Structures are given as structure tokens and as C-alpha cells.
Amino acid sequence: MAKVLMKGNEAIAESAIRAGGLCYFCYPITPQSEVAEYLSWRMPEVGGSFLQAESEVAVANMLYGAAGAGVRVWTTSSSPGISLMQEGLSYIAAAELPAVVVNIVRCGPGLGGILPSQCDYLQATKGGGHGDYRCLVYGPSSVQEAVDLMPLAFDRADRYRNPVIVVGDGMIGQMMEPVEFRRYEFPPLPSKDWATTGCKGRKPNVVNSLYLDPAKEEQLNIRMAQKYEKMKREEVRYEEFWTDRPYRVLLVAYGTTARICKTAIQKLAEQGIEAALLRPISLFPFPEEKVYELGQRAEWVMSVEMSMGQMLEDVRLAMGRTKPVYFYGRTGGMVPSPDEVVEAVKLHLERK
Amino acid sequence: MKTVFRRPESLANVATHYCPGCTHGVIHRLIAEAIDELGLRERTVGIAPVGCSVLAFNYFNFDFQEAAHGRAPAVATGIKRGRPDLIVFTYQGDGDLASIGMAEIVHAANRGEKFTVVFVNNAIYGMTGGQMAPTTMPGQVTTTSPAGRDVNLVGYPIRMCELLASLRTPGFIERVAVHHPKYIARAKRAIKQAFKYQAENRCFSFVECLSTCPTNWGLSPLKACKWLEENMMPYYPVKNFKTPEEVGSNSQALATDEPRRPSAAPVREPAARNHGEASHAG
Ligand SMILES: Cc1ncc(C[n+]2csc(CCOP(=O)(O)OP(=O)(O)O)c2C)c(N)n1
Ligand code: SF4
Numbered sequence: 001m002a003k004v005l006m007k008g009n010e011a012i013a014e015s016a017i018r019a020g021g022l023c024y025f026c027y028p029i030t031p032q033s034e035v036a037e038y039l040s041w042r043m044p045e046v047g048g049s050f051l052q053a054e055s056e057v058a059v060a061n062m063l064y065g066a067a068g069a070g071v072r073v074w075t076t077s078s079s080p081g082i083s084l085m086q087e088g089l090s091y092i093a094a095a096e097l098p099a100v101v102v103n104i105v106r107c108g109p110g111l112g113g114i115l116p117s118q119c120d121y122l123q124a125t126k127g128g129g130h131g132d133y134r135c136l137v138y139g140p141s142s143v144q145e146a147v148d149l150m151p152l153a154f155d156r157a158d159r160y161r162n163p164v165i166v167v168g169d170g171m172i173g174q175m176m177e178p179v180e181f182r183r184y185e186f187p188p189l190p191s192k193d194w195a196t197t198g199c200k201g202r203k204p205n206v207v208n209s210l211y212l213d214p215a216k217e218e219q220l221n222i223r224m225a226q227k228y229e230k231m232k233r234e235e236v237r238y239e240e241f242w243t244d245r246p247y248r249v250l251l252v253a254y255g256t257t258a259r260i261c262k263t264a265i266q267k268l269a270e271q272g273i274e275a276a277l278l279r280p281i282s283l284f285p286f287p288e289e290k291v292y293e294l295g296q297r298a299e300w301v302m303s304v305e306m307s308m309g310q311m312l313e314d315v316r317l318a319m320g321r322t323k324p325v326y327f328y329g330r331t332g333g334m335v336p337s338p339d340e341v342v343e344a345v346k347l348h349l350e351r352k
Numbered sequence: 353m354k355t356v357f358r359r360p361e362s363l364a365n366v367a368t369h370y371c372p373g374c375t376h377g378v379i380h381r382l383i384a385e386a387i388d389e390l391g392l393r394e395r396t397v398g399i400a401p402v403g404c405s406v407l408a409f410n411y412f413n414f415d416f417q418e419a420a421h422g423r424a425p426a427v428a429t430g431i432k433r434g435r436p437d438l439i440v441f442t443y444q445g446d447g448d449l450a451s452i453g454m455a456e457i458v459h460a461a462n463r464g465e466k467f468t469v470v471f472v473n474n475a476i477y478g479m480t481g482g483q484m485a486p487t488t489m490p491g492q493v494t495t496t497s498p499a500g501r502d503v504n505l506v507g508y509p510i511r512m513c514e515l516l517a518s519l520r521t522p523g524f525i526e527r528v529a530v531h532h533p534k535y536i537a538r539a540k541r542a543i544k545q546a547f548k549y550q551a552e553n554r555c556f557s558f559v560e561c562l563s564t565c566p567t568n569w570g571l572s573p574l575k576a577c578k579w580l581e582e583n584m585m586p587y588y589p590v591k592n593f594k595t596p597e598e599v600g601s602n603s604q605a606l607a608t609d610e611p612r613r614p615s616a617a618p619v620r621e622p623a624a625r626n627h628g629e630a631s632h633a634g
Contacts, residue, residue: 023434049433053426054459061423061456065430068417069397073434091420196415196431198395198438206409207417 003178008143008168009034009076011179012102012150013042016074018181019151021100022048023073025062027055027081030114031170032104035076056081060088067097068207070195072154074100078170079108079120082128089163090129094209094220098157100150101135102166104173107306107333115333116170118255121310124165125284132221134228136164136235137283139254143177145281151184156235158189160227167283169306171256171335228285237281238290241265243297247276249345250298252291252315254280257304257336264341275345283311288318300324300348304341307331360384362393364413373573375563376404378530379472379539380411383441386544387414390551396439397431399424401453403445404478404565422453425460428467439550441468446487447477450510454486457516461556464521468546469558471512474565475584482568486510489583494568509587513560517593524549524557525594529585531564531577542592555596562588 006014013035016024024043026036036052043050053059059075066073077085082103092099103124107117124137136156140146146168153164196205211217241262243250249268253261258279265275278294280287291314295301300323303312309327316325328344330336359365362384370376387393393414400408402421409416419427424442431440449457449471457469476494477483483496487509491500501509513527524546528539539561546557562584564576571579 023430025430025433051429051433053429054455057423058426058429058456058459061420061426062430062433064419064423065399065417065427066434067430068427069431069435069438071430071434073430087420088423095418196397196417196438197435198397199414200394204413205415208409210406210418 003180005176006143006179007034007173008146008175008177009104009173010038011143011147012076012166012168012173013038015147015150015181016100016154017042017046017048019154019184020072021074021150021154022046023066023071024049025051025053025059025066025073025075027053027059027077029078029081031106031173032076032078032102034173035102056084057087060085060092063099063101064088064092064095064097067092067099068095068196070192070197072098072158074102074154076102076104078104078106079117080111082120082123086129089135090131090133091209092163093129093133093135093224094131095207096161096224097163097207098161099163100153100157100166101163102168105167105169107331113333114170116256116306116335117331117333118167118169118257118306119308119310119331120167121283121305121307122313124167125286125314133224134231134284136160136162136231137167138164138237138281139167139283140172140281141255141258141279143172143175144179146172147179147181148184151186155186155189160231162227167255169256232285235282236285236287236290238287239279239281240294241277241279243276243278243294245274245276247274247297248299248349249273249275250295250301251275251277251304251341251345252280252301252311253277253304254283254311257306260336260338261304261341263338264345267338267342268345271342273345273349280311286314286318288314291315291318292320292322295319295323298323300326302326302328302345302348304336304344305329306335360388362387362396362413364411366410368411369407370404371567373564373566373576374404375474375530375561376472378536379470379561379563380408382530382536382540382543383443383470384412385540386547387439389544390547392439392547392551395437396441399427399440399442401442401444401448402479403448405443405445405472406479408443422448422451423456424448425453425456425465425469429460429463429465432465432467436466436553439547441470441547443470444472445478446471446473446475446485450486450512457512458519461516461523461558462519462521464523464556466550466553466556468550470543471558471560472563473512473560473588474563475509476565476568478565478568482565489587492583511588513558513593516558521556522596523555523594524596526558526592527560527562527588527590529562529580529590531562531580535590538590549596560588562590
């Protein structure tokens with residue numbers, strides 16, 4: 001198919017439809033309302049279901065219901081709305097249901113502002129709601145990558161029976177870029193024989209997260225933990241940039257910030273400073289082994305984020321005490337410029 | 353020999369955990385009978401709330417989902433929107449439905465979601481040990497209103513049927529009681545009618561069951577039935593509030609006038625909608 005110029009939010013919507021995400025619930029919030037606006041006419045056209053709910057609290061529980069009935073279901077929102085969904089997401093994870101949630105992150109905490117940010121990293125990757133669970137989390141850095149990750153997100157949600165979160169920032173949602181909707185092939189999925197589809201010809205199915213017997217609740221937690229270990233083995237995704245040449249500095253950045261870092265690395269090279277980038281695509285599971293491996297070849301490592309330092313914790317965990325780990329970030333909706341990243345790198349080099 | 357009484361197929365063959373004299377069990381049976389008689393068992397999905405009936409999925413013999421506290425109408429909406437062919441009902445207590453889940457129930461009713469709600473009003477939070485509910489009677493003693501519900505501080509009990517019947521969207525709304533055989537027969541008719549409307553894809557249907565909680569009311573089962581009749585029934589009249597054929601009795605003011613078209617805002621007829629702009633992405 002030829003490339004079309006599309007706004008990130010609309011491209012995400014179209015990609016989800018093509019991936020079979022034909023049941024969508026939402027509540028308006030900037031900077032992602034275009035997804036809902038697009039789907040409000042597109043869903044009826046493809047025979048799907050679109051509903052604007054009364055709140056994000058309701059949305060998350062609608063996801064739970066539809067997912068429990070075996071329907072491929074998803075939503076989009078932004079930071080304050082995602083906070084309201086945490087109750088439902090915890091239930092979805094506990095009942096082992098598949099659902100896809102796109103968070104076009106805006107700056108916070110509180111009502112914050114509507115400009116791009118990466119301040120929901122910890123919420124997305126460390127659980128977010130109550131209880132011992134994780135979501136599979138992807139962080140695209142271009143509109144095309146967001147388009148490509150949507151089918152993967154639906155597939156992995158079904159395969160792992162687990163919520164999958166796609167974290168974009170306001171840049172990804174609002175940016176216009178040429179995109180191509182490719183055909184994606186995945187191995188066949190197991191049948192949803194656990195879903196509440198009516199008990200004709202079988203024993204009743206129950207979608208549930210209540211375990212009054214501590215031994216059974218522990219068993220659930222252990223089973224879920226095994227699932228996350230499997231994700232760590234099989235679902236790690238990342239991109240390397242200029243790691244095929246010698247470098248003194250390794251930057252770690254995802255999403256929009258990674259694009260800025262690539263420009264910064266080119267600018268650093270013009271000044272004779274060699275740097276490389278590791279861009280996590282899966283934020284959970286975090287590419288910790290790759291960070292460690294590439295970090296060993298650098299003098300030090302720097303996490304660059306649009307936050308006060310959240311992924312930094314994972315980078316530090318990955319590096320242990322082997323090399324210094326620094327941080328550079330802008331937040332509150334301020335997007336770092338490549339020159340600022342260059343200056344931050346040089347500052348640490350001079351200090352040495 | 354002729355069988356005159358047996359367990360409905362929709363009811364599981366297990367003992368419940370409900371306290372002796374609790375009316376949850378009666379309501380379970382009425383639902384099971386209605387579903388059996390309408391032949392809906394094999395495509396029914398029930399939604400259990402958080403409350404004493406949190407384990408309801410163990411007591412019915414068809415598919416079930418367990419919802420977060422108050423969110424059953426959202427869960428039901430999700431199922432119905434994704435799978436309109438299924439028969440879906442929520443089973444909710446008064447804390448669940450009228451307090452934490454108020455937004456979800458009002459909006460589901462207002463959208464006219466085509467599922468059924470069985471609302472169990474026992475005027476108290478049963479499961480958590482007898483705290484005040486939004487439906488607790490004025491002066492009623494609970495563990496969080498030890499001097500009796502003070503309406504000057506916390507307002508009057510919420511009448512959910514009346515509140516929902518004021519919505520313009522068509523629906524079936526009825527209040528029944530389950531403390532006495534006379535009322536139980538009527539409750540059964542209402543519950544069956546509610547499922548019938550759903551099976552016909554007609555409307556949102558809602559049946560409020562005035563119910564007892566002998567344990568947390570601190571009364572014997574028999575005295576609890578008497579208390580319900582003397583204290584709850586005058587405030588919560590047992591009657592039909594709305595059928596899809598006619599709009600409810602306390603919504604006359606709203607029912608008579610069709611909403612007027614705003615002159616400034618654009619209004620598009622559904623049939624005239626233009627989806628042509630879809631083509632660039634198709
Ligand atoms: C979010 C949340 N808040 C509080 C609770 C605790 N809780 C469990 S049951 C319940 C009250 C249920 O009362 P009601 O809905 O009247 O049902 P009943 O037990 O009387 O049948 C509460 C507050 C919870 N489970 N979840
Ligand atoms: S606490 Fe009340 S509502 Fe709950 S089972 Fe006992 S009697 Fe029934």
C-alpha cells in the first residue's frame with residue numbers, strides 16, 4: 001500500500017481497526033481526542049463498536065467486560081485518564097484478560113498541562129494499579145512505529161492474556177508523518193475457551209479476580225510472575241544507533257526523546273565526541289541486558305527523558321555499579337533540544 | 353409421580369454462604385427461574401458485584417463475570433456492546449449501585465443499554481459489617497450512624513427507581529419486595545418481564561428488590577421482614593415506574609416536551625450522515 005500522510009492519533013486508530021480492534025471505548029482528553037473523533041465515524045463504517053463512556057473509570061471496566069466476553073477491545077487516553085483506569089487495569093490483569101491501552105502522555109502530576117511528556121513511565125512499567133502485576137509496554141518513537149506496534153500489541157495481549165500499554169507522548173499523537181499500513185502475520189492464537197460467551201455445550205465460565213483462599217491467590221500471583229518472566233525472555237525490543245563504532249558515551253532514550261538524541265549524537269560527532277544510543281522499544285520488559293552490554297563499552301551512560309528521571313532507575317539497575325549513570329531531562333511539557341543534550345554530554349565529559 | 357418443585361437448571365446445586373433468613377437466596381432463585389422459563393441460560397452472562405453477593409458466580413449455572421465495586425453496569429455495557437447477542441444482567445447491592453457505582457448505573461440507564469439490573473436494596477452495607485448506605489432509612493442505626501441516620505448531615509435515602517425513571521430514555525423500571533410470598537410472586541413477574549424486554553432487544557430493564565439483612569439489622573429473620581414492611585415500604589413504594597411503552601409516572605414534566613432543536617448548533621439527521629471522508633484511509 002502507498003504511504004499516506006496522517007496525524008499520529010488517527011494513524012493509531014486506523015492501525016488498530018486493521019488489527020481487528022473493532023470494539024473501542026473512550027472518554028475525551030487532550031492530546032488524543034482525535035482517536036475518538038476518527039473512530040466515531042470509522043467504527044460504524046467497518047461494523048465495529050464505538051462508545052464514548054461517562055468516565056475513564058467506566059471505560060476500563062467496559063474493557064474488562066468486553067475482553068471477558070472474548071472481544072478484541074481497546075481504548076486510548078492521556079495521563080489523568082489513565083490514572084482513573086488503574087482500578088480496571090488491575091482487575092483486567094488479575095482476571096488475565098487481553099486489552100490494549102494507548103496512553104498519549106501529557107505532563108503532570110495533577111491536571112498538569114497538555115504538552116508532551118514521559119512522566120508516566122513508572123506508572124506504565126511498574127504496575128500502576130494495586131496488586132502484583134505488570135503490563136507489557138511499548139514506546140514508539142514515530143507515527144509509523146506506532147502503526148506497526150498496534151497489531152503487535154493486540155497479538156501479545158491475546159497471547160499473554162494481559163493488558164498491553166502503548167506509551168506515546170503528545171508529539172507522537174499530534175505529529176503528521178507519512179505512514180504505510182502493512183500486512184502483519186502472526187502465528188495462530190490459542191482459542192479463547194475461557195471467555196463468557198454463553199455456556200451452550202460446555203460448563204459455565206467465570207471471569208474473576210477474587211480468591212479468598214490464600215494458597216490459590218498465591219498460585220495466581222506465581223502464574224502471573226511466570227508470564228512476566230517469559231515476557232522478559234521473549235518480548236524485549238530495542239533499536240541500536242551508532243553502536244557499530246567506538247563510543248565514549250551511551251545514551252538511553254525512548255519515544256520522541258530518542259529521536260532528539262539521534263540528532264544530538266550526530267552533532268556530537270561533528271565535534272569529535274563519539275556517542276551511541278540504545279532506544280528501548282519495549283519499556284516492560286526493559287532491555288536491561290542490552291543496556292549492560294552496550295554500557296560496558298562506554299565510559300559512562302546517560303538516561304535522557306522528558307521527566308525528572310524515571311527510566312533512569314531501570315538504567316541504573318541494569319548497569320549496577322559497573323559504570324557511572326547520569327541523567328538529563330526536561331519536563332513540564334518542555335521538549336529538550338538536540339543542543340541541550342549535546343551540552344549535557346559535554347558537561348559530564350569535562351567534569352571527568 | 354408429578355414433580356411440583358425442583359431446582360431450576362440455572363441454579364447451581366450448592367449451598368450458599370448467605371446468613372440464615374437473608375433474602376439474597378430468594379432473589380437468586382427468581383432470576384434462575386425466569387432465565388429457565390425464557391430459555392436463556394445458554395447465552396446468559398451474569399455480573400456479580402462487590403458485596404455479600406460477590407460469590408454469586410458460584411450459585412448460578414451459567415457464565416459469570418465478577419466486577420469491581422460499583423462497576424457492574426460498565427462491565428455489562430462492555431459485554432453487550434461487544435456481544436449484543438448475549439443476555440447480560442448485573443446483580444448489585446445498594447452500596448455498590450447507589451453509592452460508588454452511581455455514575456455507571458445512571459449513564460447505562462440513560463444510554464438505554466440493553467441489559468438487566470437486579471438491584472438488591474437492604475438499606476445497609478452487608479458485607480463490610482453494617483455501615484450506612486445511601487439507602488439507609490432516616491434514623492436507622494448502623495455502625496457508622498450509631499445515633500441513627502441524621503438527614504440534616506447526610507441527606508435522605510436515595511430512591512433509585514424514581515431517580516432512573518426521570519430519565520427520558522425508554523426503559524423498564526419496577527420496585528418489588530421479597531419478604532413475603534405475596535410480594536415474591538410479583539417480584540418474579542417483574543424479573544421475568546425485565547429479561548423478556550432484554551431478549552426482545554427492547555430496552556434497559558431495572559428491578560429493585562426490597563430485601564432484608566437480618567444480621568446487620570440485628571433482627572431475627574421474621575422481625576426483619578416486619579421491619580422492611582413497616583419502615584422501608586412506605587418510603588420505597590412497590591410499583592412499576594416505567595415501561596418502554598409509556599414514560600414513567602414521575603417524569604411527566606420531562607415526558608411531554610420533545611427536546612427542542614438548538615438553533616445555533618449543527619444537527620445532522622442520522623440518515624443524512626456523510627462518511628465519505630473515510631475513503632482516504634480505506
Ligand atoms: C473500591 C472498593 N471500596 C470498598 C470496598 C469494600 N466493600 C466491599 S462490599 C462493600 C459494601 C457492599 O454493600 P452493598 O452493595 O449494600 O451490598 P450487600 O453487602 O449489602 O449485599 C464495600 C464498601 C471494595 N471492595 N472496593
Ligand atoms: S450480611 Fe445481610 S445481606 Fe449479607 S448475607 Fe448476611 S443477611 Fe444477607
